Amino acid sequence: MNRMVRKAYYFFLKIKNRVLGRPAGSDIRGTFRRSTNGGYNLFAKGSSLINCDIGFGTYLGRRSSFSDSKIGKFCSISWDVVLVKGSHPTTFVSTHPFFYSRDCGGSKISFSSKNKYEEHKKTKDGFSCVIGNDVWIGCHVLILEGHHIGDGAVVAAGSVVTKDIPPYEIWGGNPARFIKKRFDSTQVGKLEECKWWDWPVSKIKANSDHFTSISDFCGFLENDDEALK
Numbered sequence: 001m002n003r004m005v006r007k008a009y010y011f012f013l014k015i016k017n018r019v020l021g022r023p024a025g026s027d028i029r030g031t032f033r034r035s036t037n038g039g040y041n042l043f044a045k046g047s048s049l050i051n052c053d054i055g056f057g058t059y060l061g062r063r064s065s066f067s068d069s070k071i072g073k074f075c076s077i078s079w080d081v082v083l084v085k086g087s088h089p090t091t092f093v094s095t096h097p098f099f100y101s102r103d104c105g106g107s108k109i110s111f112s113s114k115n116k117y118e119e120h121k122k123t124k125d126g127f128s129c130v131i132g133n134d135v136w137i138g139c140h141v142l143i144l145e146g147h148h149i150g151d152g153a154v155v156a157a158g159s160v161v162t163k164d165i166p167p168y169e170i171w172g173g174n175p176a177r178f179i180k181k182r183f184d185s186t187q188v189g190k191l192e193e194c195k196w197w198d199w200p201v202s203k204i205k206a207n208s209d210h211f212t213s214i215s216d217f218c219g220f221l222e223n224d225d226e227a228l229k
């Protein structure tokens with residue numbers, strides 16, 4: 001019976017995706033507005049993606065939310081991972097928006113005729129947050145605006161990200177700090193060069209056995225004429 005229900009659900013999804021013009025395998029159970037996705041994504045119940053660009057295979061757990069962000073392929077984003085948007089000036093006499101924001105987010109009152117403080121920080125490419133490919137973010141993580149999390153990075157459960165995180169590093173805590181590197185710099189160089197996440201899915205699938213050992217994977221790259229091109 002379970003199998004029948006699952007089959008019916010996936011059939012319904014397929015039709016829904018086709019009608020909405022979404023890529024195959026899109027299972028969108030949360031809010032998904034003005035956003036694009038690469039396919040085979042699961043966005044769990046209560047999640048929210050607004051004005052985001054999400055790569056192939058990336059999934060979001062329950063109540064995780066991002067906006068104005070770019071998230072790469074093959075990312076595993078757990079539950080309650082939230083991009084924290086907006087900031088107040090801590091060096092002004094008052095931190096209240098009446099003193100620096102002209103419209104105060106739609107409020108009927110303001111003491112300022114112009115905006116005197118930049119409430120939103122952006123990455124250098126203009127996003128609220130950029131997450132690379134194959135990034136794992138543990139549960140209950142807050143990411144402050146304007147940061148970049150590199151390819152292959154890991155963010156520990158319960159962290160508060162206040163800085164950019166370089167590729168293939170594990171960071172954690174509040175504020176999140178460097179914990180350790182996942183691989184040595186030669187290995188990271190090879191991963192960044194081959195960009196396996198951009199390979200055809202058929203190639204990734206055919207060689208998936210190499211993905212459980214970095215030395216095996218690097219050995220495979222050496223013998224693969226196409227991999228480092």
Ligand SMILES: CC(C)(COP(=O)(O)OP(=O)(O)OC[C@H]1O[C@@H](n2cnc3c(N)ncnc32)[C@H](O)[C@@H]1OP(=O)(O)O)[C@@H](O)C(=O)NCCC(=O)NCCS
Pocket residue numbers: 078079137138139154155156157158159170172173174179
């Ligand atoms: C980050 C994480 C992957 C590290 O795992 P690991 O490689 O096995 O590392 P260790 O457990 O050996 O910990 C390494 C160090 O990081 C610290 N650390 C581990 N988790 C941490 C966390 N959440 N916050 C802060 N520091 C953390 C450890 O205390 C240890 O510090 P020490 O070297 O001073 O003793 C893991 O702790 C984690 O947070 N996983 C997320 C789990 C999760 O959210 N699951 C939800 C479903 S996906």
